[in-house]
Amino acid sequence: MGRVQTRVESALGRFLPARDIIPERLHQALRYAVLGGGKRVRPLLAFAAGEVAAADPARLEVVACALECIHAYSLVHDDLPCMDNDVLRHGKPTCHVEYDEATALLVGDSLQALAFQLLAEHRLADDPAKQLEMVRILASACGSRGMAGGQAIDLAAVGKSLSLPELEHMHMHKTGALIRASVALGARCSGALGAQELASLDDYAKCVGLAFQVVDDLLDCESSTATLGKTAGKDASSNKPTYVSVLGVTDARTLAGDLRRQAHRAIAGLKDGGGRLGELADFIVLRNF
Amino acid sequence: MGRVQTRVESALGRFLPARDIIPERLHQALRYAVLGGGKRVRPLLAFAAGEVAAADPARLEVVACALECIHAYSLVHDDLPCMDNDVLRHGKPTCHVEYDEATALLVGDSLQALAFQLLAEHRLADDPAKQLEMVRILASACGSRGMAGGQAIDLAAVGKSLSLPELEHMHMHKTGALIRASVALGARCSGALGAQELASLDDYAKCVGLAFQVVDDLLDCESSTATLGKTAGKDASSNKPTYVSVLGVTDARTLAGDLRRQAHRAIAGLKDGGGRLGELADFIVLRNF
Numbered sequence: 001m002g003r004v005q006t007r008v009e010s011a012l013g014r015f016l017p018a019r020d021i022i023p024e025r026l027h028q029a030l031r032y033a034v035l036g037g038g039k040r041v042r043p044l045l046a047f048a049a050g051e052v053a054a055a056d057p058a059r060l061e062v063v064a065c066a067l068e069c070i071h072a073y074s075l076v077h078d079d080l081p082c083m084d085n086d087v088l089r090h091g092k093p094t095c096h097v098e099y100d101e102a103t104a105l106l107v108g109d110s111l112q113a114l115a116f117q118l119l120a121e122h123r124l125a126d127d128p129a130k131q132l133e134m135v136r137i138l139a140s141a142c143g144s145r146g147m148a149g150g151q152a153i154d155l156a157a158v159g160k161s162l163s164l165p166e167l168e169h170m171h172m173h174k175t176g177a178l179i180r181a182s183v184a185l186g187a188r189c190s191g192a193l194g195a196q197e198l199a200s201l202d203d204y205a206k207c208v209g210l211a212f213q214v215v216d217d218l219l220d221c222e223s224s225t226a227t228l229g230k231t232a233g234k235d236a237s238s239n240k241p242t243y244v245s246v247l248g249v250t251d252a253r254t255l256a257g258d259l260r261r262q263a264h265r266a267i268a269g270l271k272d273g274g275g276r277l278g279e280l281a282d283f284i285v286l287r288n289f
Numbered sequence: 290m291g292r293v294q295t296r297v298e299s300a301l302g303r304f305l306p307a308r309d310i311i312p313e314r315l316h317q318a319l320r321y322a323v324l325g326g327g328k329r330v331r332p333l334l335a336f337a338a339g340e341v342a343a344a345d346p347a348r349l350e351v352v353a354c355a356l357e358c359i360h361a362y363s364l365v366h367d368d369l370p371c372m373d374n375d376v377l378r379h380g381k382p383t384c385h386v387e388y389d390e391a392t393a394l395l396v397g398d399s400l401q402a403l404a405f406q407l408l409a410e411h412r413l414a415d416d417p418a419k420q421l422e423m424v425r426i427l428a429s430a431c432g433s434r435g436m437a438g439g440q441a442i443d444l445a446a447v448g449k450s451l452s453l454p455e456l457e458h459m460h461m462h463k464t465g466a467l468i469r470a471s472v473a474l475g476a477r478c479s480g481a482l483g484a485q486e487l488a489s490l491d492d493y494a495k496c497v498g499l500a501f502q503v504v505d506d507l508l509d510c511e512s513s514t515a516t517l518g519k520t521a522g523k524d525a526s527s528n529k530p531t532y533v534s535v536l537g538v539t540d541a542r543t544l545a546g547d548l549r550r551q552a553h554r555a556i557a558g559l560k561d562g563g564g565r566l567g568e569l570a571d572f573i574v575l576r577n578f
Contacts, residue, residue, distance in 0.1 A: 082390035101371035117428035
């Protein structure tokens with residue numbers, strides 16, 4: 001595990017209520033859902049964006065944990081029987097399989113609240129008004145015109161054929177919104193960046209968010225369940241439109257490569273060429289193929 | 290409908306995304322879940338507490354809408370088949386019956402995010418640091434050591450007999466946390482109140498929150514489904530411990546009366562004896578019997 005992942009895992013362990021705090025079973029399920037799994041892509045993006053802004057790592061740590069709480073909540077709810085009905089996540093039984101559906105529902109609800117609690121109770125910006133803006137960015141990314149809305153579009157798309165712009169619209173919301181928020185929040189942990197630099201970072205995040213989904217779709221059809229740690233081939237079997245079903249494997253790979261180059265271009269003018277953000281774009285696109 | 294209810298209904302109609310914004314079905318379901326029903330007890334408490342502090346009604350309106358978003362989300366999720374599995378709410382089919390389970394799940398998730406978005410994107414306190422504290426109060430009230438935790442305790446209590454302190458613990462979380470937050474947020478919309486006045490208001494809110502639940506339990510066993518607008522007799526049939534099952538009807542009524550008097554005592558020293566807060570305690574305890 002890398003430096004950021006280790007640090008975030010440890011911080012999450014501290015921020016999540018202990019297993020013996022009432023209601024114990026809920027808190028055990030919360031820890032089960034969040035700890036010990038996942039690539040921590042959103043924390044990596046927040047830290048890398050924060051480094052461009054020379055932000056205090058202690059602030060980035062809190063932001064990274066809030067982002068992981070939101071991400072983990074979305075996975076727990078997405079895996080529920082009324083949604084994707086999946087049984088495997090990060091190589092373990094999903095939360096509702098290990099515990100029960102009602103607990104999984106409350107785990108997701110609690111994690112969303114915890115994310116906003118973290119953003120509000122730690123000092124994350126020199127100016128509290130800027131920190132309120134960070135809360136607004138996260139809330140907007142999570143809501144019906146962000147991640148939750150993307151999930152609704154995804155559900156409505158099952159069994160339909162989408163055009164490429166429609167597919168892009170869905171993913172800009174479903175995964176893109178939180179990835180953009182990750183970069184935006186990391187960058188705002190210091191007041192160092194101006195509007196133009198923040199806009200360049202947002203362009204980068206949009207490209208990386210889409211690339212992430214294109215690669216996810218490629219991996220879903222090309223990898224084994226053991227490699228993924230979640231059920232492979234799920235998209236095709238559940239009749240969901242994906243970049244692979246819309247474009248085919250070859251064009252989906254080309255698109256991922258194009259988005260990677262666009263991401264690099266977006267940050268080329270930033271300090272140190274965007275630092276580790278470039279490597280992260282490469283990692284996201286090049287993982288496993 | 291009273292002045293506050295009319296104002297909040299109208300503001301909710303503006304703050305909720307319109308029915309024709311993508312994803313349309315989700316936004317229609319959001320409006321279905323929030324608009325046109327409910328006593329708006331939390332907005333009433335926020336406005337009454339805010340009036341003690343001479344707070345700007347425009348701020349109280351935003352806070353009231355955020356509280357109703359959280360309350361409506363909790364009802365939509367609680368009514369799901371994996372939780373209370375209820376089909377009737379405010380005299381209408383519950384959200385998952387009118388739409389579907391996946392949509393109801395996303396409605397709840399979206400409403401929680403919208404509540405925090407409202408608290409972050411409007412100016413609610415003169416000092417942004419104080420407004421961050423308001424976000425923290427709401428997040429904490431919603432989370433695993435607040436409302437969601439109370440729901441988990443409630444689920445674990447089905448079929449068990451609880452002692453009075455255990456029952457109180459459950460309700461302090463399940464309904465009490467958000468009622469305390471309603472008073473706390475309303476009072477903080479102006480900077481006028483000191484620590485002692487805020488503490489008095491919190492004492493009041495604790496009493497009212499418990500009284501509210503005692504009366505709910507009494508109504509559940511004494512009223513018809515038509516009067517309640519939700520399934521009556523649900524507690525007994527689902528084998529849930531209630532104030533009635535633990536204390537009996539007579540002692541539960543005595544307790545509600547005691548809590549009402551305690552609530553009045555808590556605010557006696559405030560400006561105008563707490564203004565409309567006293568009437569609200571009466572309304573909550575005396576409704577329907």
